[in-house]
Amino acid sequence: MKFDMTSMDGSAAGSLELSDAIFGLEPRADLIARMVRWQLAKRQSGDHKTLGRADIHRTGKKMYKQKGTGGARHGSARVPQFRGGG
Structure with a gap:
């Protein structure tokens, strides 16, 4: 396959012989x-990030007392398993 090259100003700059095994194929739309x-x-910026525990503005105080509540033992409300946590 012969390929004619042009320069930046539009004039002929020569020709190049290209392989039909590579450049002679039909393009596949898929x-x-x-x-x-x-x-x-890949063009998207990628400047997103997730918040960590230190980035959440909630109290680090223990949520409720350790015993007598009948629920699980929880500490900080910033942990990821709680809604709004990081």
């Missing part, structure tokens, strides 16, 4: 769509 989706996903 692979092109997958690559476009991958490129768009």
Whole structure:
């Protein structure tokens, strides 16, 4: 396969011989769509983060007393298993 090259100003800059085994294939729409989706996903900024226990503005005080409540033993309300925890 012969490929004609052009320069930045639009004039002819020569030709190049390309392999038909690689550049002569029919394009597959499913692979092109997958690559476009991958490129768009990689373009996203990625500046998100999750909050850790130290980033949550809740008290570190024990939630309730250790014994006599009939419930599980809990300490801080910042822990991830509670709603609003980190």
